[in-house]
Amino acid sequence: MWSQALTIALVVASGVAGFITSFSAYDALSWSRDLYYADARFADVFATLKRAPRSMERQLESIPGAAHVETSLAQIVPIAIPNVADPIIGRLIGLDARAPQRLNKVHLRSGRMIAVHHTGAIETLVSEGFAVARQLKPGDRLNALVNGKREVLLIVGIALSPEYIFAGMGGSPDQRGFGVFWVDRQALAAAYNMEGAFNQVAVRLAPGATEGPVIDHLNRLLAPFGGITAHGRDLQMSHMILDSEIKEQRVLGTVLPSIFLAVAGFLLNVVLGRQIATQREQVAALKALGYDNQAIGLHYLKLVLVIVVLGVVLGLALGAAMGHWFVGIYADVFRFPELRYRVKPVLILEAVGVALSAAVLATLNAIRATVKLAPAEAMRPPAPGVYKPMLIERWGLQHWVSPAVRMIFRTMERRPLRTGLTIFGIAVAMAIVITGAFWRDSIAVLMNTQFNQVLRGDVSIGFIEATPARIGHEMAKLPYVTAVEGARTVAARLVHANHTWRGSLQGKVVQPELHRIVGMDRQVFAPPLDGLLLTDRLAERLMVKPGDTVRIEFLEGRLETLEMVVTGVVNEMMGMNAYIERHALNRILREGDVINQVTVAVERGHEDALLNKLKELPRIAVAVSKSVMQRNIEEVTARNVLVFSGILTTFATIIAIGVVYNNARIALAERAWELASLRVLGFTRGEVSAFLLGELAIEIALALPLGMVLGYLLSAAIVNLIKTDEFYFPFVIQPATYAFAALCVLAAGIVSALIVRRRVDSLDLVGVLKTRE
Numbered sequence: 199m200w201s202q203a204l205t206i207a208l209v210v211a212s213g214v215a216g217f218i219t220s221f222s223a224y225d226a227l228s229w230s231r232d233l234y235y236a237d238a239r240f241a242d243v244f245a246t247l248k249r250a251p252r253s254m255e256r257q258l259e260s261i262p263g264a265a266h267v268e269t270s271l272a273q274i275v276p277i278a279i280p281n282v283a284d285p286i287i288g289r290l291i292g293l294d295a296r297a298p299q300r301l302n303k304v305h306l307r308s309g310r311m312i313a314v315h316h317t318g319a320i321e322t323l324v325s326e327g328f329a330v331a332r333q334l335k336p337g338d339r340l341n342a343l344v345n346g347k348r349e350v351l352l353i354v355g356i357a358l359s360p361e362y363i364f365a366g367m368g369g370s371p372d373q374r375g376f377g378v379f380w381v382d383r384q385a386l387a388a389a390y391n392m393e394g395a396f397n398q399v400a401v402r403l404a405p406g407a408t409e410g411p412v413i414d415h416l417n418r419l420l421a422p423f424g425g426i427t428a429h430g431r432d433l434q435m436s437h438m439i440l441d442s443e444i445k446e447q448r449v450l451g452t453v454l455p456s457i458f459l460a461v462a463g464f465l466l467n468v469v470l471g472r473q474i475a476t477q478r479e480q481v482a483a484l485k486a487l488g489y490d491n492q493a494i495g496l497h498y499l500k501l502v503l504v505i506v507v508l509g510v511v512l513g514l515a516l517g518a519a520m521g522h523w524f525v526g527i528y529a530d531v532f533r534f535p536e537l538r539y540r541v542k543p544v545l546i547l548e549a550v551g552v553a554l555s556a557a558v559l560a561t562l563n564a565i566r567a568t569v570k571l572a573p574a575e576a577m578r579p580p581a582p583g584v585y586k587p588m589l590i591e592r593w594g595l596q597h598w599v600s601p602a603v604r605m606i607f608r609t610m611e612r613r614p615l616r617t618g619l620t621i622f623g624i625a626v627a628m629a630i631v632i633t634g635a636f637w638r639d640s641i642a643v644l645m646n647t648q649f650n651q652v653l654r655g656d657v658s659i660g661f662i663e664a665t666p667a668r669i670g671h672e673m674a675k676l677p678y679v680t681a682v683e684g685a686r687t688v689a690a691r692l693v694h695a696n697h698t699w700r701g702s703l704q705g706k707v708v709q710p711e712l713h714r715i716v717g718m719d720r721q722v723f724a725p726p727l728d729g730l731l732l733t734d735r736l737a738e739r740l741m742v743k744p745g746d747t748v749r750i751e752f753l754e755g756r757l758e759t760l761e762m763v764v765t766g767v768v769n770e771m772m773g774m775n776a777y778i779e780r781h782a783l784n785r786i787l788r789e790g791d792v793i794n795q796v797t798v799a800v801e802r803g804h805e806d807a808l809l810n811k812l813k814e815l816p817r818i819a820v821a822v823s824k825s826v827m828q829r830n831i832e833e834v835t836a837r838n839v840l841v842f843s844g845i846l847t848t849f850a851t852i853i854a855i856g857v858v859y860n861n862a863r864i865a866l867a868e869r870a871w872e873l874a875s876l877r878v879l880g881f882t883r884g885e886v887s888a889f890l891l892g893e894l895a896i897e898i899a900l901a902l903p904l905g906m907v908l909g910y911l912l913s914a915a916i917v918n919l920i921k922t923d924e925f926y927f928p929f930v931i932q933p934a935t936y937a938f939a940a941l942c943v944l945a946a947g948i949v950s951a952l953i954v955r956r957r958v959d960s961l962d963l964v965g966v967l968k969t970r971e
Contacts, residue, residue, distance in 0.1 A: 199469070201953075202863055203505045205856040206465045210509025210557070211516060213458030214549045214850040218517025218541060220451025223524045226539045227444050227532065231363070238303040241268070241400035243409050243432055245416050248424030248754070249395050258399060263407030269385050269396035274660075274819055276812075277351075277377065278341040279332060281381075283806040284658075284826045286375050287367055288342060291398075292383030293323070301400045302361050302634035304380055305535045309336035309355030315385035319352035326533050327365050329356045329379030342379075344389045346816030351379060363532050364439040367822075368949065371531060372830040375822070382625050399428070426753045427690045427700040440532060442922050449919045454846070454910075457630065459553060460621050461853050462509070463560030465860050466502055468616060474498065482573045491569035498565050499558070500645040506557040510550055517541075517549075520523035520845070525905055527838065596934045606892045609865075616861075621901045624943060626848045628905025629912050631939035632931065634846025636913045637839045639932045644771060647928070649828045651720060655683065655712035655797035660820040664792040669817075673796055676811055678804035682795035683712040686780050689753040694740040703730075703750065703776050705783030712797040713775055718769045718928055725777040729765035735926065736774035737767045760787065770927040771926050847942060854946035862894055862954040873958065887958045891951045898947045902940050909939060 210893075235242070243264075258267045269294035271550070279286065291306065295314045304323065312321040316690045324334060334340075349776065357380060367376040377874040387393045399420070401412060409430040416428040450600045474481070484494060518541050525539045558954060589611060597689045599607075688703035706715070706725045715731065725731060733742070734802040742748060742764050752758045762778075784791055800808050805823060811823045866873070873886050910931060917929045 202469055202847050202860050203508070204504050205852075205859050206462060206853045207509035207512065208349070209458060209465060209856040210463040210506055210550060210553055211512035212852050213462060214510050214513025214542065215520060216458060216554055216849065217363065217451055217455035217519035217549050217552070218514060218545065219520040219524060219967035220447050220455070221522035221545055222270055222517065222539065222541050223528065224444055224447035224451060225542060225545065226521070226537060227447070229533045229540070231440060231444075231535065232536045232614070233353065233538070235360055237535075238305065238360040239266070239299045239301050239402060240431075242403040242430055243401040243412055243416065243430055245399040245401075245420055245428035246272075246426045247397050247399070247420050249397055250420065250423035250425075252394050252396060253518050254419070254423070255396075257419055258401070258416070261401070261412055261419075263404055263412045263415075264401050264403040265407075266402040268299070270398045270400070271383055271390070271392060271396055271926055272398050273344070275392060275923060276343045276818065276820060277379075277850065278333075278343075278813060280339075280341075282332075283809060284375065285812075285823045286374075287822065289376075289378050290342070290344070290386055291378065291380050293380040294383045301402055302359055304956070305358040306904070307356045307535075309353070312354055312380065312382055315382035315654050315818045319350040320381050320385050321354045322351045323355045323357040323380040324359055325362055325365050326356050327362075327373040327531075329353075330530075331374040332377075334763060342812065343816070343818075344386075347389065349389070358533050358535055360436075361434070362436055363534060364436040365533065366435075366439070373531075373828055374830045375827055399430075404845045415841065420966075421757070424754055427691050429700060434564050438922075441530075442920075445922075446920045449916065453916060453919070454630065454633070454849075455552075457626060457850065457912075458853065459556040461626055461857065462506075462553075463556045464556050464619055464623055466505065467560045467564060468619070468864060469860055470498060470502060470561045474564055474567075478598050481569075485572040495565045495569045498561070499501075502561050510553050513553070514541075514546060514549065514803045521647040527841065528739070529622070567693075567816050587709045603892065605889060606896065609869075609893060610896065614628065617897065620857060621904065622859045623907050624854055624898055624947075625905035627854035627857065627946070628902065628939045628943045629908035630850035630853065631942045632909025632935060633846050633913050633916065634843040634850065635764035635935045635938055636909075636929075636931045637843060639930045639935055640928050641839060643928045643930045645828065647716060647718075647720070647771060647826055651716045652714055653712075653797070653824055654714065655681070655800070656796050656800040656822050656824050657808060658822045658824070659796045659798065659818055660822075661794050661796075661817050662819045664789065664794045665817060667791040667793050670793065670796060673798055676798075678801040678808050679798050680801060681712060681799040683710065683797045684708060684780070685713065685795040685797070686783055687794050687795060688783065688787065690776070691751040692736075692740060692776060693749040693751065694742050694746065699736060699741045699774060700753075701736075701737055701774060701776065703752075703778060703783065705778055705780035707780055712799060715768060716770070718771060721768075722766050723766065723777075726765040727779045727782055729763045729778070730733070731766045731768060731777040732764055733770040733773070733775045734767050736776060739774065743767070758788075760786065769926075771928055850939075851942055851946050854943050855950050858894060858898070858947050859950035859953060861897070862890065862950055863957075864892060865890055866954060866957060883959050885956050890958060891955065894947060894951060894954075898943065902943065905939065905943065906936050909936075911914060928969065 230324060252269065255267065258264070258269070261267070273290045275288050275290055277286040277288035293299075293312060295312050307324070307326055309323070315321065319339065323338075329335070334356075336353050336355055338351070338353045342349050342351050359378065362378050365376065365378055366372055384393070387395065399416065401416065403412060413428045413430065415506060415876065417425060419425075420428070432441075481494060521541065522539050525537055529537045609791075661669070664686065667684055670682045673679060674682045677891055684707070687702045688705070689701075690703040691700045704725075706713070708726055708727070715725065717723065723731060732742070740748060744764050744766055746764050747761050748764060749759065749761050780793070781791070788912055798808075805825065809821060809823060812818055869890065873890065875882070876886050876889070913931060914929055917927050921927065
């Protein structure tokens with residue numbers, strides 16, 4: 199039985215490896231995060247404002263429940279690297295070179311800390327992810343447009359921060375287009391005329407304190423200074439992305455290994471049931487000689503344990519290796535001082551316990567039925583099967599198929615449970631291949647929707663502050679610009695009953711063309727002239743539907759408060775958004791016809807020339823190239839999806855081979871006498887093999903459509919489990935993915951069939967015919 203035992207052990211190993219891989223990666227991320235947060239004193243509450251005097255720090259420190267408060271300066275600026283045309287966005291953060299940090303401590307990876315700035319180039323620390331992506335090192339120089347003035351940044355060190363474990367602009371994994379730069383606070387303050395002021399606040403809670411009262415108190419104190427609603431870690435971008443990835447690993451570590459172990463239990467039940475059936479007489483003889491039920495049951499249980507323990511050992515080794523490899527992949531995206539990996543003993547015990555429990559429960563019924571047989575009954579051969587007309591005979595279709603095919607159908611109908619479970623096992627293997635491969639389809643749809651349907655312009659431009667809309671006419675006169683579309687966004691809080699959301703209210707033109715509002719069904723929406731258009735997840739969060747009224751609290755400008763009706767809901771993929779027509783937003787804010795964002799279309803091949811021109815304009819805070827951002831994101835996602843898909847496809851192939859091969863071996867053992875008799879009667883090896891392998895072919899054919907359905911349902915369930923408020927992964931499975939999964943299962947079936955065919959060809963006709971089972 200070594201080959202059958204090995205295939206079952208490999209299925210067990212797949213389940214255990216998947217469990218160990220996912221949960222050890224989950225543990226590594228959680229453990230490393232918690233240690234780093236504690237060591238770097240990561241804040242619990244964050245707030246952004248326009249400008250407040252540092253004299254406010256004492257009032258902030260007196261907030262009940264706040265243990266430590268730290269203020270800082272931060273600004274978004276364009277960054278230029280010599281000989282690099284790609285647009286780069288930098289976040290400058292003021293670091294007091296004269297005093298140690300109390301919160302969100304910067305960790306130096308290489309180089310040295312910045313010195314107090316006097317004249318010349320501004321010394322800076324740069325985030326490690328950006329430095330690695332752009333191959334920067336201490337001593338390199340960059341250019342930054344700081345408040346309209348070009349400054350030289352001298353890199354003196356590479357650093358990390360708990361605020362930027364994941365450092366991407368707006369949740370994007372693009373580390374080539376966004377970097378964090380820590381500079382002398384006084385130099386940054388002088389550049390923006392903010393000496394003695396701050397625009398960022400971080401608060402660490404006292405033991406036992408909750409963030410709610412602290413956030414409320416902080417909002418009241420900062421409101422006169424343009425304070426945007428404070429928030430906890432749950433809305434801090436880096437923490438939110440990291441927490442989402444941890445949640446995803448927990449889901450995958452639970453769902454997929456459960457399927458593997460269920461299939462392994464099914465195979466063990468079938469194989470052990472067959473083994474016991476062939477040994478009825480030996481069991482009876484042992485019982486007649488005095489062996490009790492416990493001893494006989496333990497004998498078969500040992501057989502199960504040998505197979506399972508082999509699978510568990512292989513799975514633990516493979517899972518630990520893959521988990522360590524996965525953590526290495528994560529290290530390129532999530533930057534920790536040390537991404538610690540371990541396989542906790544409790545995780546090993548859980549994997550062993552679950553695998554053994556599944557195996558024992560699956561085979562317990564077969565063992566119990568055997569040991570309960572009385573010796574006299576066990577010595578008799580099993581009662582012959584009950585024969586009756588087949589389904590195709592009752593339907594009158596027997597003349598449409600050959601006698602050989604009727605024999606195959608008769609065998610399958612005589613054992614409907616085993617046939618059904620075999621079909622189901624093959625279908626599960628196909629479903630897992632689909633689950634691993636559909637991510638490519640979904641990401642392709644996501645990228646196409648965001649970069650071709652939503653963002654149809656080529657360059658997105660953000661201004662330092664709201665600017666008269668006539669700036670759009672000036673943009674249209676720039677070289678190679680073919681179309682311009684302005685927008686106004688304003689920080690706001692939406693309130694409905696006890697539900698709140700803080701974000702940006704986006705004012706768009708009546709019929710957006712360069713930056714559109716597109717649902718997952720590709721339906722294009724127009725911003726309402728009198729009311730709000732909300733994304734579906736935002737509507738769910740606020741518990742509103744079209745026709746309901748929400749209160750809008752503007753968090754910048756005049757700090758107006760008013761109520762508006764929700765006129766519609768759109769199911770977008772990215773973020774929670776609220777839309778209104780731009781002129782309507784301008785009227786509400788009583789600010790005139792102003793914009794703070796522009797999207798432009800550019801002649802093909804001239805994007806770099808325009809970006810270089812934009813670097814010379816002082817009022818522009820950021821300029822983002824669609825093509826560059828798309829390319830950078832694809833570089834990250836393509837590799838990760840390929841790895842994940844490859845692993846699941848390998849595991850699924852093991853399951854398919856395990857199910858098909860074991861079923862074929864059992865069928866061969868049961869029908870060896872019949873097949874040998876056919877060979878003696880003159881049937882060729884091919885004709886004899888067709889009786890056995892034809893059954894497998896029919897089972898695979900029936901499993902393929904079922905596998906497609908199961909793959910669809912399993913993939914949909916996983917997408918639903920990993921969705922977050924900020925991101926909804928589009929669920930799409932292309933026909934090519936179904937075809938790929940079917941080919942994988944067919945390949946596994948062919949390999950199994952070839953192995954069994956060799957055994958059929960090498961049947962010992964004399965030995966088989968001497969004894970009837």
